[in-house]
Amino acid sequence: MSDGPERRMSTRPGEGSAADLQALLARRLDQVESLGRVAHALAGVEDADSTMQLVATEGMRVFGAERAAVFLFDRVKTTSRCMVSIGLSARYLEAVSRHFVDLPSARAVLNGVPYFSSDAAADPVSPVTEQIRLEGFVGVAGLPLVFAGEAIGSLAFYHDNARVYAADERRLAMAFADQAALAIGKSRLLDQVSRIKREWQSAFDSTMNGLAIVSSSGVIVRANRLVAEMGGVPVTALPGLDLRALFTSWPERDPFREVVDTGQRVSVYLEGLGGQHLVLTLTPHPDGDLVVSIDDLTELRRLEERFSRVVQTAHEAILITSPAGRVISANRATLDLFGSASGPIVGRMLAELIAEESGVRPDAGSARRYAATIRRKDAGASELRHVTVSSAPLDEGGTARGEVAILRDVTEERLAATALLRSEARYRALFDKAPIAIFTLDPDGHFQSVNRAALGIVGLAEPEAGLSLQTFLLPAEVMAVRREIAASFEGETREFIFHFRRADGAVREAAAVSVPVEELGGARSIIAIARDVTDEAELRLQLSRSEKMAALGQLISGVAHELNNPLAGISALAQALLFDPEVDESTGKILQTVRSEAMRAARIVSDLLTFARQRPLLRAEMDLNAVVREAFAAAPSLGEEFIWDLDLESGLPRIIADEGQVRQVVSNLLTNAAQAMTGDDTASGRRGIVRTWSNAEYIGFEVMDSGTGIAPEAMPRIFEPFFTTKHVGAGTGLGLSISHSIVRAHGGEVHAQNRPQGGARFWFELPRDSTRILRGIDG
Numbered sequence: 001m002s003d004g005p006e007r008r009m010s011t012r013p014g015e016g017s018a019a020d021l022q023a024l025l026a027r028r029l030d031q032v033e034s035l036g037r038v039a040h041a042l043a044g045v046e047d048a049d050s051t052m053q054l055v056a057t058e059g060m061r062v063f064g065a066e067r068a069a070v071f072l073f074d075r076v077k078t079t080s081r082c083m084v085s086i087g088l089s090a091r092y093l094e095a096v097s098r099h100f101v102d103l104p105s106a107r108a109v110l111n112g113v114p115y116f117s118s119d120a121a122a123d124p125v126s127p128v129t130e131q132i133r134l135e136g137f138v139g140v141a142g143l144p145l146v147f148a149g150e151a152i153g154s155l156a157f158y159h160d161n162a163r164v165y166a167a168d169e170r171r172l173a174m175a176f177a178d179q180a181a182l183a184i185g186k187s188r189l190l191d192q193v194s195r196i197k198r199e200w201q202s203a204f205d206s207t208m209n210g211l212a213i214v215s216s217s218g219v220i221v222r223a224n225r226l227v228a229e230m231g232g233v234p235v236t237a238l239p240g241l242d243l244r245a246l247f248t249s250w251p252e253r254d255p256f257r258e259v260v261d262t263g264q265r266v267s268v269y270l271e272g273l274g275g276q277h278l279v280l281t282l283t284p285h286p287d288g289d290l291v292v293s294i295d296d297l298t299e300l301r302r303l304e305e306r307f308s309r310v311v312q313t314a315h316e317a318i319l320i321t322s323p324a325g326r327v328i329s330a331n332r333a334t335l336d337l338f339g340s341a342s343g344p345i346v347g348r349m350l351a352e353l354i355a356e357e358s359g360v361r362p363d364a365g366s367a368r369r370y371a372a373t374i375r376r377k378d379a380g381a382s383e384l385r386h387v388t389v390s391s392a393p394l395d396e397g398g399t400a401r402g403e404v405a406i407l408r409d410v411t412e413e414r415l416a417a418t419a420l421l422r423s424e425a426r427y428r429a430l431f432d433k434a435p436i437a438i439f440t441l442d443p444d445g446h447f448q449s450v451n452r453a454a455l456g457i458v459g460l461a462e463p464e465a466g467l468s469l470q471t472f473l474l475p476a477e478v479m480a481v482r483r484e485i486a487a488s489f490e491g492e493t494r495e496f497i498f499h500f501r502r503a504d505g506a507v508r509e510a511a512a513v514s515v516p517v518e519e520l521g522g523a524r525s526i527i528a529i530a531r532d533v534t535d536e537a538e539l540r541l542q543l544s545r546s547e548k549m550a551a552l553g554q555l556i557s558g559v560a561h562e563l564n565n566p567l568a569g570i571s572a573l574a575q576a577l578l579f580d581p582e583v584d585e586s587t588g589k590i591l592q593t594v595r596s597e598a599m600r601a602a603r604i605v606s607d608l609l610t611f612a613r614q615r616p617l618l619r620a621e622m623d624l625n626a627v628v629r630e631a632f633a634a635a636p637s638l639g640e641e642f643i644w645d646l647d648l649e650s651g652l653p654r655i656i657a658d659e660g661q662v663r664q665v666v667s668n669l670l671t672n673a674a675q676a677m678t679g680d681d682t683a684s685g686r687r688g689i690v691r692t693w694s695n696a697e698y699i700g701f702e703v704m705d706s707g708t709g710i711a712p713e714a715m716p717r718i719f720e721p722f723f724t725t726k727h728v729g730a731g732t733g734l735g736l737s738i739s740h741s742i743v744r745a746h747g748g749e750v751h752a753q754n755r756p757q758g759g760a761r762f763w764f765e766l767p768r769d770s771t772r773i774l775r776g777i778d779g
């Protein structure tokens, strides 16, 4: 509640004693004096905090208050902040701040009206009555602080008694508050200015370029840290220095003059004392001073130089074109690319120099990449080069300034790629078409690739997944082959022979070469080439036999020729002596023996000659059945000692062959059969079968005996010359060998077999027209 007219202390004269009046006067004088002192003191305080402190303490003294506070309002006056408080609890201040807008005192002072109460707790509308009681004060004076026509806060004095402010005291209090408001407002402004100054100073010092304020004659008024660094002096030493002293030279046309004369901003390029590249911008200032900003472009220059060095030394040709497509700059590599005889590149149209070829590919934005060909010209020579072009627009602040194009010569790469493709194709063709098995293996022996021929030799039509070499190996050889493969993985080239089982079960022999192949990334695989050499091995065996035979034949025919004449001589002489009447009977018998032995020897010689193939074939039409019958007729003992079942095909076709030689074969086979059955006295043991047969191309002869059969160890050798199991005199070991030669010479084949029921079976077939069959030397 604001107080009404004062009750306890009347201001009306005549109501108090003279002494009272004197005392009152003295107090007022004291208060006015204090006020003057305070005003004086306030004038000397600069910062707002000290000002407010002084206002509170002095006010307390002047008005005899026990407590005081200074509050400042926010701009929209909805809150207040306690800046100074003396003798007040935090709890109370917190309540005041919380209920600020509802406080009767606040409402008054916000409107610039003072609030006086001799008993603040009795105010019925105050929301802080309780807190006031707790706090323990009674009288209150709340004075608005009005600065520049606006209430910026309040000054409050609290009294422990029911203090009543007389009217003149109230005016005094208001005057005190006005004085205080002025001081606080002023010091707050000063605070603000000094804050702004500090901010500005730090901005001035920390800006990335040098800043200086200089007089129109160039003398530094103030300058920042960077300027000091440029000049190599402390900041404090800068004022008074001539700005020109910071540069190695100064332009003849003085920029200071120019700015002053034109009133316009001027920029000049200068070199700093430390060799820096600097740009000075001088701006006129209304005060007459100049603001100078100094930009250090040294780092930029260095970057630019570095960049242009990169461009100049790049392997790629780098060209910059105008927006119209004309080359405006090109690096050294451009000349190398186009060749010395291409003339100047700068000034030409890019489109003229490189014709787009293919694969135009937009990159990010409107950058493009494409393949092109260019013609390179060097003294006298001209060649096409393949290049890839990467081009991108050059933008500066959104304005197209042309394009940069980078050309890379890829001719060698392309040639290499083509060569690679070609060699790959060649390898592919070789791999696919080679009549030899080629395959690649991984370390586990799995096939990685297999060609047709490889499938062929193992008898597969199509490659099967997961096949490994091991699938085809004979178990006994797996380890050995693995060792060879492992050695190849170690980097060796290996040659080896192995046996494998075809898909149809046949076992064949192969010769292989395995070669390590270094693949990309260091991985190793092996490539192997294999040949089925089964037939070759057979041929080799046959060849060595036929070589042996040829040598034997030469030897035999030489010996036989040498023997022929003496034998004929012995025989003829024995014959002649037999006719001599003087030869007695016993001598005659001896001569008879000499003659027959000589004839036997001559037959052997003839056999040897046949074996040595000295006799050419005398081919003529002949009847095999007739030859068989004649053979029996010529050797009557055959028919006498053994039983022969003759199964001769009736109407057997006649053939073209050497009848004499065929007869020899037939009688050799019959003789052997008979000899095999000799010694067996059982009827079944002396029974043989003779058969002839024919088909469209061949006629055949076979003889089956019931003899001992052929011993297994003899079987592979019976056709060898001089192989015999018979005792000396009984066999020469030439019969089958000669028979074999004769039959082979006719294009036929002789075979031998043991019969399941015992005994042997020999047979041969002859082509019906042996002249039509060409067969090489026998084996």
Ligand code: ADP
Residues within 6 Å of the ligand: 668, 672, 673, 674, 676, 705, 707, 708, 709, 710, 714, 718, 723, 724, 725, 726, 730, 731, 732, 733, 734, 735, 736, 737, 760
């Ligand atoms: P030779 O009859 O003079 O021994 P061959 O070349 O005619 O010479 O025969 C070679 C060998 O073949 C004989 O020694 C004999 O071991 C074997 N042989 C040939 N024919 C028969 C047969 N029918 N039965 C058993 N063995 C035979």
